[in-house]
Amino acid sequence: MTPGQRRWIFLAAMAGLAAFYVWGLAGLPGFGNYPGPYGDIINRIAVAQTKATGVVSAVNFEYRGFDTVGEEFILFVAATAMAVVLRHLRHEREEDSPGATEDWAVPPASDSVRLVALIFTGPVVVMGWFLASHAQTSPSGGFQGGVILATAFFLVYLSGEYLLFRRISPVDVTEAFEAVGAGGFAAIGVAAVVMGLPYLKNFLPLGTTPGAVSSSGTIALISFFVGVEVAAAFILIVGELVEQTLLVRQGDH
């Protein structure tokens, strides 16, 4: 195929895409106009029904909890797959680059980086747990909290303490946490079924005060498990990548 022909095919495809795009834009509701009924219904009933003032979390972990289980397991499967693929590679020898060890001796972290990492590690842990445990009260949730919690571990690594990073997050333990997090979410759903309720039905007492940390029944509990799962998954993924990237393999395994 000549470049000229290719260009014509591209232009035809572009014209088609542009036409559909403009057509789609023309059919959108006006800026700020929300036509659907669901948001309005949720806004009206969610706080009274779930006792959660973090309505987004109520939607995520209650009204569409089943979808969230699916999303949770996407991350779980991704982290597991990554661990399996990279673990296989770890046993490979890099014979094609015998001098690689010296070339890639990682420079030690500078004092300023170490200091910043040291200062931030504690607050980041607190912030992560705060977000993961307050999904029911304010804009937050297990997912965001989990990622931030994992960041605390990366700060330890950033401060140049790879061995410490590995000691506080051994692969086995991290994997166990990930499994407990993902399994806990699913188990809450199954527990409802065991009680004769629909899957993921909120079976815990909701509390009386909307917005209290102890309110909202399973919403808070699910957020906690999601936080554990996400934090463990991220530590696992980044840990494997770091191990691949840096030369921590001593000798030939």
Add this chain to the structure above:
Amino acid sequence: MGSTGAVHATHVPHVVAVVTPYTIPVGIMDVLQVTLLVLVAAGATAVVLIREPVRQVIVLSGYGVLLAALFMAFQAPDVTLSELTVGAVALPMLLLLALAKVKRREK
């Protein structure tokens, strides 16, 4: 997203206006939203145009922050948090690690 607004909204479902001492005037909010939309468009273009991978990842991280600010201006704090953690931190970090791995192999 407050419950007060939801109660009033039963009669007029599309207008939820709650005025608090912290409410930003509509005019300023409009300016903020338009400014952020333009910045996000510029940021996305910059990410595409920069060809050097490491630099591109750093700009991508900044773009994540811009996008998070945009979501905040459109009153979606939950999505803001997700975008900050994933778009500004997790994704650039994974890309940087992958780049480091690739570069090492090239040597």
